[in-house]
Amino acid sequence: MRDASSEGGREPAGDRRLGIEALDEPVPPDEIPEGVPGESRAIDTGDVRLHVVEAGPEDGKLLVLLHGFPEFWYGWNDAIAPLANAGYRVVVPDQRGYNCSEKPSAVRDYRIDALTRDVVGLIDAYDRETAAVAGHDWGAAVGWWLALHHADRVSELVAVNVPHPTVFERALRGSWSQRLKSWYMLPFQLPKLPETVAGAGNWRLAVRGLRETSDPGTFGDEDFRRYRRAWNREGAFEAMVNWYRAIVRDRPTPTRETVEVPTLVIWGAKDPFLARRLAGESVEHCTDGRLLVLDTATHWVVHEEPHRVAEAIADHADPLPPGARE
Numbered sequence: 001m002r003d004a005s006s007e008g009g010r011e012p013a014g015d016r017r018l019g020i021e022a023l024d025e026p027v028p029p030d031e032i033p034e035g036v037p038g039e040s041r042a043i044d045t046g047d048v049r050l051h052v053v054e055a056g057p058e059d060g061k062l063l064v065l066l067h068g069f070p071e072f073w074y075g076w077n078d079a080i081a082p083l084a085n086a087g088y089r090v091v092v093p094d095q096r097g098y099n100c101s102e103k104p105s106a107v108r109d110y111r112i113d114a115l116t117r118d119v120v121g122l123i124d125a126y127d128r129e130t131a132a133v134a135g136h137d138w139g140a141a142v143g144w145w146l147a148l149h150h151a152d153r154v155s156e157l158v159a160v161n162v163p164h165p166t167v168f169e170r171a172l173r174g175s176w177s178q179r180l181k182s183w184y185m186l187p188f189q190l191p192k193l194p195e196t197v198a199g200a201g202n203w204r205l206a207v208r209g210l211r212e213t214s215d216p217g218t219f220g221d222e223d224f225r226r227y228r229r230a231w232n233r234e235g236a237f238e239a240m241v242n243w244y245r246a247i248v249r250d251r252p253t254p255t256r257e258t259v260e261v262p263t264l265v266i267w268g269a270k271d272p273f274l275a276r277r278l279a280g281e282s283v284e285h286c287t288d289g290r291l292l293v294l295d296t297a298t299h300w301v302v303h304e305e306p307h308r309v310a311e312a313i314a315d316h317a318d319p320l321p322p323g324a325r326e
Contacts, residue, residue, distance in 0.1 A: 016125040018042040023051055025100040025233060033222075036077050037084050040100075043093070045121025047114065051100035052093040052122070056084030061155075062128045063088040063317060064119060068137020068162070069240055070198075070206060072099035072230045074223075075136065078306035079313070086314040088132075091122060095139070097239025099230040110239070110246040116145045123153055132317035134158035136302045138243060141165065147261040148254045156317045157259070160266045160309065161299050163278035164285045166257045171278055181273050188244040195237045203228050213272050214300040262288040264316040266309060268297030290316075 020027045022042040031053075032038055038055030053073050056063075063083060067075040073092040083090050094101040096118055097110060104110070119142060123131045132155050135143035140162035147157045148165075162168070171178040188194050198206045206227075210219050231237050263286040267279035276293070283289035292312055297304045 016044040016046075016121070018044060018049070020051070020100075023049060023100055024102060025051070027051060027100050028229070031100075033077060036080055038080060038090070038092075043122055043125045045118045045125065047117060047121065048096045048102040048104065050093045050096065050102065050118060050122070052091050053080070054089070054091050055080050056088050056090045058089060060084075060087045060089040061317065062123065062126055062131035063090050063313070064122060064131050064133045065090065065092045066095060066119070066133065066135035066139025066142055067092070067098070068135070068139050069243065070210075070227070070231065070237075071137075072227075074226055074230070075302060076306075079302065079310040082307055082310040083314060086310075086318075088314070088317070089126070091126065091131075093118070093122060094230075095142070097242060098236060099233060103233075103235040103239040105235070107242045107245045107249065110242040111250050112142070112145050112247065112252050113149075115142050115243075116149060119146055120150055120153055129153070130155040132156040132158075132313075134160065134313050134317075135162075136160040137162055137299070144259070145254065147259045147263065148256055151259075151261050154261045157261045157263045158266060158313050158316055159263065159282065160302060161268055161271055161274060163274065164257075164259070164282035165252075165254055166285060167278050167281045169253075171275065175275070178275055178278075181275065185244055185248065188241050189248055192238075194241050198237060199231070203231055206231065210300070214298050215296075215304050218298075218300055218303050257285055259286045259289070261286075262316070264290050264292060264312060266292045266301065266312055267294070268299055268301035268304070269293050269295045270297060271299040273299050 020040045020042050027040045038053045041052050043050050043052050065076040072094045076092050097103050130153055133143045140159040143157050143159055147154050207224050265279050265282050269276050283291045302309055
């Protein structure tokens, strides 16, 4: 693992934006589907090298899209074109441990502070002071933590179907209903077993989990081909599960509870993993917060309503009033 700059200052972008040959994992020629604008790049965040897909005008406002579990950058693929067309410089990383990005071996390497520093490193690599950040699932958890602890680096936050960390912690402590919805986090603490069970039968259980918790037809055969390829990378699924192991072992508490970054919470109301009330409670922890509930969507709203989600992100992060963009 590489050391961050010993000078403590920001490195020139050219030193940290690298060709994909700098990655430990090869990037397949068909990594980016036809019709999705953008190209692959390696970014040295200071701790790890991440594979990112970048699209849109280079001088556009920087917008970082963070995926969740068990996905990778591809989870945002349908939202990239409309956001790039809206004028944003869209950067979508494989977060650490996923797909083509670096995969540290220790559980401690997946603590939330380290995951958040990766995003700060991305913003530095593009030589920007701030970025708009949108995250789904675990990506939203990283986004919340970023807004709470690095508010000066985030211009706007969009959190999709994961609540504010204080709200989620209280729900786990005080609600048996939410504990039951989050039952899967417990077997993830076991060594090796989750990786073995998930990968059995060509990832039968992992595929079934996505299929059964989303609207019918949300994920197709091509989607699952790509997910299986990402999960099959050496060490990838163990690294992905290590995110859950690290959060349970570390039990981090944010240094503050109020988010001052302008925040939009997008929520698929049919989420089987998280109670709908957590969305409204999260907005109450924001000085400038709004809530958009999509009544027919599930936890996988980014896949089910990608254009509606992209439009909401674009309007929230745009300095112009909604609908005024040319």
